[in-house]
Amino acid sequence: MPKNKKVEYLINFVGILAVFGILVFFLDTGILGKQVNYIRGIVTIALLTIIMVTSLNLTTGFMGEFSLGHAGFMSIGAYSSSIVTLALADSNIPNMLLFIIAIIVGAVVTAIMGFLVGIPALRLKGDYLAIVTVAVAEIVRVAFCNFAITGGGKTLSGIKKLSDVHYVYVVMIICVVIMYMFIRSRFGRAVKAIREDYIAASSSGINVTNYKVMTFTISAMFAGVAGAIYAHYMTAMIPNTFSFMKSSEYLTMVILGGSGSFTGSIIGASVLSALPELLRDFASYRMLMYSVVLVLVMIFRPGGIFGTYEFSLIRVLKKVFGKNKGGADNE
Amino acid sequence: MLNVSLFIQSIVNGLNQGAVYALVALGYTMVYGIIRMINFAHGDFIMVGGYTLFYTIPLMVNAGMPAWMSVIIAIAVCTIVGVAVERIAYKPVRGAGSMSALITALAMSLFLENLALVLFGANPKSVPAIFNLPMIDFAGAKLPGKALITLVIGLAIMLLLQIFIKFTKLGKAMRAVPQDKQASTLVGINVNKIITITFAIGSALAAVAALMYCSTYPRANTEMGVMLGLKAFIAAVLGGIGIIPGAMLGGIIVGLVEIFVKVYLAPGWYEAITYGILIVVLLVKPTGILGKNIGEKV
Numbered sequence: 075m076p077k078n079k080k081v082e083y084l085i086n087f088v089g090i091l092a093v094f095g096i097l098v099f100f101l102d103t104g105i106l107g108k109q110v111n112y113i114r115g116i117v118t119i120a121l122l123t124i125i126m127v128t129s130l131n132l133t134t135g136f137m138g139e140f141s142l143g144h145a146g147f148m149s150i151g152a153y154s155s156s157i158v159t160l161a162l163a164d165s166n167i168p169n170m171l172l173f174i175i176a177i178i179v180g181a182v183v184t185a186i187m188g189f190l191v192g193i194p195a196l197r198l199k200g201d202y203l204a205i206v207t208v209a210v211a212e213i214v215r216v217a218f219c220n221f222a223i224t225g226g227g228k229t230l231s232g233i234k235k236l237s238d239v240h241y242v243y244v245v246m247i248i249c250v251v252i253m254y255m256f257i258r259s260r261f262g263r264a265v266k267a268i269r270e271d272y273i274a275a276s277s278s279g280i281n282v283t284n285y286k287v288m289t290f291t292i293s294a295m296f297a298g299v300a301g302a303i304y305a306h307y308m309t310a311m312i313p314n315t316f317s318f319m320k321s322s323e324y325l326t327m328v329i330l331g332g333s334g335s336f337t338g339s340i341i342g343a344s345v346l347s348a349l350p351e352l353l354r355d356f357a358s359y360r361m362l363m364y365s366v367v368l369v370l371v372m373i374f375r376p377g378g379i380f381g382t383y384e385f386s387l388i389r390v391l392k393k394v395f396g397k398n399k400g401g402a403d404n405e
Numbered sequence: 406m407l408n409v410s411l412f413i414q415s416i417v418n419g420l421n422q423g424a425v426y427a428l429v430a431l432g433y434t435m436v437y438g439i440i441r442m443i444n445f446a447h448g449d450f451i452m453v454g455g456y457t458l459f460y461t462i463p464l465m466v467n468a469g470m471p472a473w474m475s476v477i478i479a480i481a482v483c484t485i486v487g488v489a490v491e492r493i494a495y496k497p498v499r500g501a502g503s504m505s506a507l508i509t510a511l512a513m514s515l516f517l518e519n520l521a522l523v524l525f526g527a528n529p530k531s532v533p534a535i536f537n538l539p540m541i542d543f544a545g546a547k548l549p550g551k552a553l554i555t556l557v558i559g560l561a562i563m564l565l566l567q568i569f570i571k572f573t574k575l576g577k578a579m580r581a582v583p584q585d586k587q588a589s590t591l592v593g594i595n596v597n598k599i600i601t602i603t604f605a606i607g608s609a610l611a612a613v614a615a616l617m618y619c620s621t622y623p624r625a626n627t628e629m630g631v632m633l634g635l636k637a638f639i640a641a642v643l644g645g646i647g648i649i650p651g652a653m654l655g656g657i658i659v660g661l662v663e664i665f666v667k668v669y670l671a672p673g674w675y676e677a678i679t680y681g682i683l684i685v686v687l688l689v690k691p692t693g694i695l696g697k698n699i700g701e702k703v
Contacts, residue, residue: 140507194688200503201443202687205642208635209680216677227673318635322445322511329508361519368512369494376501 082388089387090247097243115307116351118239120344121246122303127327127343128250128336129296134325135333136257137289138269139196140204142321146211147294149316150187151180151301153224156233159306163234173236173306177245180302181295188294192287211321218313231310237303245303249296254336256292265289326368329378338380414548415668416661421552421621423660424559428614429637430644430652431566432607438583438647439603440499445510446490448634449517450608453486454479454615455625456521459530472535479612486517487608488601496597514631521627529626532619555617562613563653566606570649579603583647636663636676639683645693654694658682 101114126148133141155176162172195206219227256262264285267275276282305311331342346364353360371379429451436444461475494513498505538550570576581589582599590596618633619625636659644655659679666675686694 134504140504195684198687198691201437201441201507201646202642202691204443204507205639206684206687209639209683212635213677213680213684216674216680220671220673319631326508326511326515329504333504359523361515362523365512365516365519369509369516372501372505372509372512373494373497376498376505 085391086387094240094243097239101239114239116348118237118242118303118307120347121239121242122237122300122307123324123327123343123347124246124340125249125296125300125303126324127331128253128339129293129300130324131328131331131333131336131339132253132257132265132289132293132296134328135335135339136262136269137265137286139199139286139290140201140325141207141290141293142204142318142325143207143209143211144293144297144324145316145318145320146207146214147184147188147297148301148304148320149211149214149218149313151184151298152305152311152316153218153230153301153313154183154298155180155302156230156305156311157223159234159236160232163232169234169236169238170241172234173238173241176236176302176306177299180298180305182298184298184301185291185295188291188297189287192290192294196283196286196290208318208321211316211318215313215316224313227313229310229312233305233309233311235306235309237307242303242307245299249299250336250340253292253296257336261285261288330368330371332378332380332382334382335378335380335384337383337385338378341380342378410547411668415664417548417552417556419661419664420657421556421559421617421660422664423657424556425614425617425621425633425656426637426640426659427563427653427656428559428610428617429633430641430656431563431649432610432614433634433638434641434644434646434649434652435579435603435607437641438649439579439600440495440506441503442495442506443510443638444495444607445507445634446513446517447607447611448630448632448637449514449521450483450487450611450630451615451618451633452521452625452627452630453517454483454612455532455619455629456525456530457482457612458535458615458619459532459625462533462535466533472533473616476612476616479615480609483608483612483615484605487604487611490517491601491604518627518631525627527627529624532623532625534623535616535620551620555620558613559617562610566610567649575599575602636679639679642693643683643686645696648693648695651693651695 097117101110101117126144130141130144133139133144158179159172159176162175167175191207191210195203195210198206218224224230257265264275264280267278267280268282268285272282327342327346328339330338330346331340332338349364350360375381429447432447432450433444436442436447457479458475461478462472465472465475490513494509495506498509536551536554538554541548541550541553570579578589578594578599579602581592581594582596586596589599614633614637618629637656640655640659641652642655643658644651644653646652662679662682663675666672666678670678690696
């Protein structure tokens with residue numbers, strides 16, 4: 075029913091706009107007073123964490139392979155985009171265009187790296203693949219510590235602050251929608267089939283290697299986007315930020331939210347990235363609690379809090395208005 | 406011309422470093438061999454050992470005993486921690502698939518690190534000297550006595566472990582469980598007990614590794630186990646994870662490569678080269694150097 079679909083897309087679009095409206099209301103009308111800059115920062119970090127976690131969910135949740143080196147791809151995006159914007163610093167390109175350039179550069183360079191890493195690495199499975207992703211991320215970190223152009227182990231600073239929270243929100247929506255469309259497409263179904271049983275999938279004509287490399291590349295690409303946002307928000311960074319610990323933090327967010335659920339990733343990423351700021355007074359106990367919660371979730375709900383559940387605005391509306399028909403999912 | 410004394414010194418340092426990695430790698434490999442799980446908390450057992458040493462060495466010295474005796478307490482503490490982690494966190498998720506196991510292990514690693522942070526604070530503690538040995542002159546090379554003694558301890562422990570695994574009944578049971586859990590239960594092996602014993606031995610080895618590590622780098626901090634554990638794990642995978650001689654071989658290789666790259670090639674790149682070697686080995690031989698290729702059944 076194409077007309078019905080159009081209406082559903084419209085409703086979802088309105089939903090996204092409404093969230094944006096709430097964001098603008100809180101951040102731009104001065105209702106929060108002096109703290110607004112601080113909160114804007116938290117929101118920006120939360121938004122880019124959403125991109126990171128959803129993109130990692132593509133590999134981990136939907137393809138069923140561990141990646142423990144996602145922060146490595148983030149750093150590739152961060153450094154490649156900042157090198158370009160630093161080179162363009164003196165030109166008179168408007169900030170918005172420069173931001174778009176940074177994101178495209180981050181995405182393209184990281185996608186190429188992801189592709190190059192993916193081809194050999196995805197021959198391995200399970201734990202071995204996880205280890206290779208760790209190794210790649212560590213090599214990237216050491217390389218960035220040594221190259222002169224990336225600061226040579228010192229802080230790379232002087233990056234323009236381009237990541238405005240409104241732009242970042244738009245970028246986040248675009249990224250998540252693309253990833254959602256990918257998973258709901260023919261390709262996404264093939265990827266899920268590989269996760270369930272790769273032997274059965276390959277015997278029904280799915281080219282396992284192709285799909286795996288494709289998913290891995292897309293996943294890496296969006297990590298690059300998040301990296302570009304990060305670099306142009308922080309304006310200074312060192313390679314050691316993107317360590318193994320950072321990668322495992324993102325992985326725990328994916329699993330805690332629910333591997334194989336965009337809703338889980340989005341809520342997991344926003345809550346878990348904002349939580350440290352809100353609980354700053356209990357900083358040392360916070361991580362302790364976090365790890366205990368993680369273990370408890372793993373014991374009692376191994377699929378994560380949301381499992382594979384997806385939130386759907388259409389479904390909620392239908393429930394409210396009493397019509398009980400299945401509908402498209404909101405991201 | 407090659408500087409002979411520097412070369413010998415590098416070999417001894419490399420073997421010394423390698424012995425530490427090998428001991429830690431043994432813990433990883435034994436656990437992986439038996440329950441197919443990467444125990445990310447293993448590196449943090451070393452941290453537990455490091456802090457135990459920091460607090461017990463002064464007591465030992467005050468009691469008039471040699472400082473290295475505190476390793477006995479460290480072994481006891483690490484074993485208790487290791488077994489507790491296994492019983493409380495790992496056992497309930499054992500049937501839930503590798504993803505849950507991996508995340509639980511990461512969570513336990515986080516837990517131990519942050520518990521240490523709460524208990525001991527963020528400042529690194531400097532561990533008192535463990536061995537007071539003179540430098541030894543060998544073919545013009547100055548070798549620190551403590552490097553030699555840790556090397557000897559490491560090799561001795563590996564030899565003992567190999568004898569234990571090969572010839573005792575318990576060792577045979579430990580080799581049987583990874584091969585076939587059900588069949589081992591049928592012949593009267595208590596699989597849960599064997600898994601617990603594996604964790605106990607692994608953690609005890611981590612305590613010894615902590616002693617060796619702290620005798621060279623006398624600092625204990627909450628993150629000391631992360632990089633050490635990661636590298637030891639790389640060593641275990643390199644040698645062939647689940648295979649005990651593989652862990653030793655991998656550890657020694659990683660140690661030697663690190664020291665030689667540091668001394669002769671490019672000091673900043675030694676970690677990258679270790680990881681590069683790992684990737685190449687895994688791509689050529691996906692089960693590691695000593696690993697056996699097992700075909701998959703449909």
